[in-house]
Every structure is written in C-alpha cells, then in structure tokens.
Amino acid sequence: MVDTEIWDFGSGIPTKHLRFLHHKTVGELFICRCDISTCDGLILGTAQPCVALHEGDPTLLRYNSARRNYRLKVRCGHIHISNANSLAELSWSTPQRILVVAMSTKFIEENVASAFSGNIPSLPSRLAIRNDWLLELLLYMRKSLGEPAHCDSACLELLGASLVIKLYEIFGKRRLYQPSIITGGLGSVREKNIKVYIEHHLTENIRLDDLANAVDLSTDYFRKAFKQSFGKSPWRYIRERRISRAKEMLIKHDQSITEIALNLQFSSHSHFTDTFHQITGISPSKFRDHNSR
Numbered sequence: 001m002v003d004t005e006i007w008d009f010g011s012g013i014p015t016k017h018l019r020f021l022h023h024k025t026v027g028e029l030f031i032c033r034c035d036i037s038t039c040d041g042l043i044l045g046t047a048q049p050c051v052a053l054h055e056g057d058p059t060l061l062r063y064n065s066a067r068r069n070y071r072l073k074v075r076c077g078h079i080h081i082s083n084a085n086s087l088a089e090l091s092w093s094t095p096q097r098i099l100v101v102a103m104s105t106k107f108i109e110e111n112v113a114s115a116f117s118g119n120i121p122s123l124p125s126r127l128a129i130r131n132d133w134l135l136e137l138l139l140y141m142r143k144s145l146g147e148p149a150h151c152d153s154a155c156l157e158l159l160g161a162s163l164v165i166k167l168y169e170i171f172g173k174r175r176l177y178q179p180s181i182i183t184g185g186l187g188s189v190r191e192k193n194i195k196v197y198i199e200h201h202l203t204e205n206i207r208l209d210d211l212a213n214a215v216d217l218s219t220d221y222f223r224k225a226f227k228q229s230f231g232k233s234p235w236r237y238i239r240e241r242r243i244s245r246a247k248e249m250l251i252k253h254d255q256s257i258t259e260i261a262l263n264l265q266f267s268s269h270s271h272f273t274d275t276f277h278q279i280t281g282i283s284p285s286k287f288r289d290h291n292s293r
Contacts, residue, residue, distance in 0.1 A: 002041045002043050003016070003042055003043065003205075004042070004043040004044075004087070005018070005042060005043075005045075005267070006044075006046065006047055006235060007044070007046050007047065008046075008047035008048070009023075009032050009046065009048055009100050009102035010030050010048055010102065010104070011274055011278070012030075012032065013267075015271075016037075016267065017036055017037050017039050017042060018034055018035075018036055019034060019035045019037075020032055020033075021033045021034060021035060022145040024144065026153045026157055027107070027153070027157055028106050028107035028110075029101070029103050029104075029107060029156065029157060030048065030050075030100075030102040030103070031099075031101055031141055031144060031145060031156070033055075033098070033099050033100075033142075034098050035096070035097050036092075036095060036097070037095055038092065038093065038095055039090070040091055041089070041090075041091045042089070042090055042091065043087050043088070043089050043090075043207065044087065044088055044090050045082070045087040045235070046102070047084060047235075048102040048103060048104060049082060049083050049084045049102065049105070049123065050082050050084070050100050050102035050103070051080070051081055051100070051101050051102075051138065051163065051167060052082070052098045052100045053077070053079055053098060053135070053138045053142075054074050054077065054078040054079070054096065054098055054128075055096075055097045055098060056076065056094075056095070056096040056097045056098075057076070057094065057096075058073060058074065058076075059073075059093050059094045059096055060073060060093040061073075061074045061090065061092045061128065062090065062092070063088060063089070063090055064090075065088075070127075072128045073128075074092075074128045078128045078129065078130060079128075079129050079130065079131060079135065079138070080098075080128065080129075081123070081125055081127075081129070081171060083122075083124065083125050086125050086208075087207070087208050088127075099141075101138060101141055103160060103164055107160070107164065108120070108164055108168075111160075111161040111164050111165055112165060112168050115165050116168070116174075120168070121168050121173050121174050122172065122173045123171060123172050123173075124173065126171060131170060133170070134166060134167065134170075137159055137162055137166065138163070140159055141159055141163070144156055185225050185229035186215065186222075186225045186228075190215040190217075191229050193214065194214060194215055197211065197214045197215075198211070198237070198238055198241055199241065202241060202242050203263050204265070206238055208222070208223065208234060211226075211234055222234075239275060239279075242264045242265070242266075243279045245264060246260055246272070246276060246284065247287065249264075250287055250288045250291070251288070251291045257269060257273070257288075260272070272284065
C-alpha cells in the first residue's frame with residue numbers, strides 16, 4: 001500500500017520524505033526551505049494552501065491520476081501549487097530542494113476576498129508550471145530566510161498578499177453560482193455512516209478515496225459535502241478524532257506515548273505531541289499525569 005503524508009508547513013514538523021532547513025513565520029504566512037528525499041510512490045497532501053518553487057536539479061516527476069499517468073520533467077524555476085483540499089499520488093527520481101510559501105485560510109480570506117468582491121475563486125492544484133509574476137515574488141521572499149525573524153515582517157506580509165492575489169487571479173476559477181452541494185452537505189444518513197467509518201479506522205491509514213467510497217460519492221463531491229456538513233476538512237476532522245481517541249488511550253496507561261502515536265498513524269512521537277498540544281493546549285504527558293488514577 002502506498003504511504004500517505006500531509007506536509008504541514010505551519011508547524012515545521014518533518015516527515016519521512018520532508019526535512020526543514022529554514023522555517024519562518026510571519027503572522028499567517030509560512031516561508032520554508034526544505035529538502036525532499038527520493039520517493040518511489042507517495043500519496044501527498046498539504047495542511048495549508050501553498051506555492052512551492054523547485055530549486056534543485058532536473059528530476060522526473062510522475063503523477064498518477066484517475067484518468068491517466070503523467071511524466072513531468074521538472075526543472076529549476078518550476079512552480080507547484082497545492083490547494084490543501086486534494087491529494088496526489090506522486091513519485092520523483094532524485095532528492096530535491098524546494099522553497100515553499102504557505103498561508104492559512106484566514107490569510108487567503110483577508111486578502112483575496114476583497115480583491116474578488118467577496119467571491120473567492122476555487123484554486124486547483126497544479127504541477128510544474130512557469131509564471132514570471134509568481135517566480136519574482138517567490139525569489140524576493142526567499143531572501144528573507146537569511147534575515148532575523150523580526151525583520152521586514154510588514155514587507156513580507158505585503159509580498160505574501162501580492163503572491164496570493166496574483167495566484168488566484170491567474171489560476172483561480174471564478175464561481176458564477178454556488179452548486180447545490182454547498183447547501184446540501186452529506187445528508188444525515190451519510191454523516192452518520194462516515195462518522196462510524198472514521199471511528200472504526202482511526203488506527204489505520206485513511207485515504208480520501210476510502211472515505212468517498214464508504215458513502216458512494218466521488219472524491220471531489222465528498223470533500224466539499226463533508227466540509228459543508230462538519231465545518232472542516234476530512235483531514236482536520238480525522239486529526240481531532242484521533243486526538244480524542246488518544247485521550248482515552250492515555251488515561252488507560254497500558255501503552256507508551258510513542259506506541260499511541262504510531263497506533264494512531266502519527267509519523268513520530270514529536271508529531272503527535274505537537275498536534276495534541278495544538279488541539280488541547282497541553283502535552284500528552286501532562287494530560288496523562290493530570291488524569292492518572
């Protein structure tokens with residue numbers, strides 16, 4: 001089975017294939033430089049919408065979609081876009097280095113909504129594109145990584161705003177009307193069924209395709225309907241449910257924190273600890289101490 005990774009550029013937590021060299025946070029903007037190891041196959045998503053600039057030597061990128069398989073020759077200066085809503089099955093032939101600018105949903109809403117009269121376009125994920133506007137802005141932002149964290153924060157936020165507006169202006173797809181799914185959601189029966197499915201599979205690798213198939217929907221339809229029903233993405237919901245399950249496991253005291261982390265599909269002890277603290281405001285060890293019997 002192909003592994004799944006969600007790259008979180010906000011937290012800076014490494015994964016099996018991703019290592020952070022630099023990480024800078026400016027408000028709701030995250031600027032990172034990362035090394036990526038060779039990968040024979042990976043289902044990949046990102047925790048935040050982001051733009052990635054390819055900095056390394058040419059590499060062969062393979063992308064497997066439902067319709068066909070693609071082979072892309074990626075060179076220095078190529079740009080990738082992730083909307084943080086979709087996953088892609090990818091592989092690449094050599095180690096790589098990328099510059100990533102990721103932004104929170106709040107940052108996008110604050111900057112893009114006003115530029116598009118409140119109707120934010122949808123942003124498709126893209127691979128190996130070239131665009132001089134985005135490239136110039138990314139190169140300016142790359143220079144900031146060598147400066148102290150407190151320097152030029154206002155300038156970086158302006159550059160980030162320019163980047164995200166230009167991104168949606170060039171690649172965004174205008175919504176002329178709101179499809180019925182936006183008001184419909186999954187429906188009560190499917191909501192109940194998907195809750196049960198997720199609870200039964202929290203200790204397993206859950207793919208978006210698996211969730212959609214469980215309620216007989218296409219992946220794109222399911223993703224949008226799920227967010228309408230639950231007010232959050234499937235991955236955020238699953239992460240929160242795993243932390244709830246972790247609380248139960250911590251109270252029982254029959255497994256170590258590392259065992260709990262791995263059983264609940266976290267990539268490492270530190271990844272689990274950071275996520276647990278982010279959601280609960282306390283570390284797993286302190287939670288266990290406070291609830292010891």
